[in-house]
Amino acid sequence: MFKRYFNLTRMEFVLYLREPSGFFFTLIFPLLLMMLFGSIWGNDPFPGENFGYIDFAVPAFIGIVILTTGISGLTTSISAYREKGILRRFKSAPISPLLVLTAELSSLFIITVLGMLLLLAAGVIVFGMRFYGNIPEVFFAFVLSTLSISALGFIPASLAPTARSGMIISNVMYFPMLFLSGAALPREMLPSFLKSFSQILPLTHVIELLQGLWLGGHLWEYPVQILVLCGVTVAGFAFAAKYFRWE
Amino acid sequence: MPEVVVRVEDLKKCYGEVHAVDGISLCVSRGEIFGIVGPNGAGKTTTMDCIVSMRKPDSGFISVLGFDPLRQRKALLEKVGIQQQESELPDRMKVWEAIDLFSCFYGNPADTSGILSRLGLSDKKDSHFSALSGGQKKRLFVALSLVGDPEIVFLDELTSGLDPRSRCSMWDLVRALRDDGKTVFLSTHYMDEAEKLCDRVAIIDNGKIVAMDTPESLIRSHAFALSVVMGIPESFNESELESITGVVEVFREGGKTVARVRDSSAVVGIVKLLVDREIELGDFHTEKSTLEDVFLKLTGKEIND
Known part of the structure; x- marks a missing residue:
């Protein structure tokens, strides 16, 4: 049982890294973005604060990695598997089909952790990043965020009949969250109507939670964000349980 | 009595208004090559999918090695191997x-290396799936159907899209599987494949079995034994041929006269008549009837329309 799960997860992980676009957008793109903005704004503390641009940008860029694996990575790979009959091939082996999905989620989680480590390394080495948080709390928030965004990704991933349609639907979800949730740009820069719109995007809550904990906040100070993310997790997996199509 | 390894009784499956499988019953014995043959859309794949628990039938009874496909899916899949008709793998997965x-x-x-060499994939084992030719992909899926050392191998449209040489080597492989003691359940829309390869054949049309037996018995009981093709002048009176004992029908085809006969003694009669009348023969040969003729007779249509 564990060997099957391990082999499947390792296979999915290797396949993800062999795909140049997946590799670039999850691991390289957030890093480039951070280097670009970091070189513009540097990391000197803001007036009257104990943190600079990079210190709140790193958790936001971690949000981009979570978004990319959870929405685009999950949807494109599962819809391609559906289109090509690969899910069907797995279904004809004596394993639980859920094992395939669990392995897919696990490998995406490992890739998300890798993306996070790359950003942290660059933040520390290049920009002297500061961290005021509590590591277990931040890690809990990271896991919850990854789970909830993957659960959200399961909504298009459950239904998209082809890789192409999966890509289109996931882009419709990806880009608004990338630009409006505070991931790529601080939400403070948005006009007020977009700022209130961004409250309905799950990634906004991911970013608020991660940034808050990063700069010394505690979990109990973010009940709304945690509740929203738990709700999205339950809703997304419930949707998949009811509507997921194997072929 | 040989052991029955697959038993299907009155299987039915509809897609909306379409009766894809409409009351199919069959038994497969251990160690035989059993084929279901019929045109595309006849219900072959749906039948196979129901047997191997990939699809839920509307009604009917199925037992595979004593397992119920719906309630004992994993135990069943542990003992059978399946090569699906339309299937792929991730592009960048290596063989x-x-x-x-x-x-x-x-x-x-x-033993996986044994399977790779048996399927001729040993020197392709480091290739990405996307770099394989159509025939190699097909062989890889056959290899995947064998990795569990199954008792029954299900092969759906095994040779469609293959060139004649690859088809022959697939046939050899299927026979070798039977010689290893495995049971083979295959589907095909090639009548010649069913005739040459299968120990027993079920002919399916519109979701129903129209005939089931060994290829030889099917031909013996549903088709004429031989067709005698003669290059003789059109002026020759065909009714003289028809009056010979054992001749069933006579017609012109492609500028030649064809007589369908029940047995070889009728051929002797025909030759005698032609000699007596001193007819100048252009061509004279006999053709054995095939499953194709059986299908035509039973369904009234050509299979590859």
């Missing part, structure tokens, strides 16, 4: 990775 991955799903996997 050996696919074989290794799938073989770890089984409790008693077969």
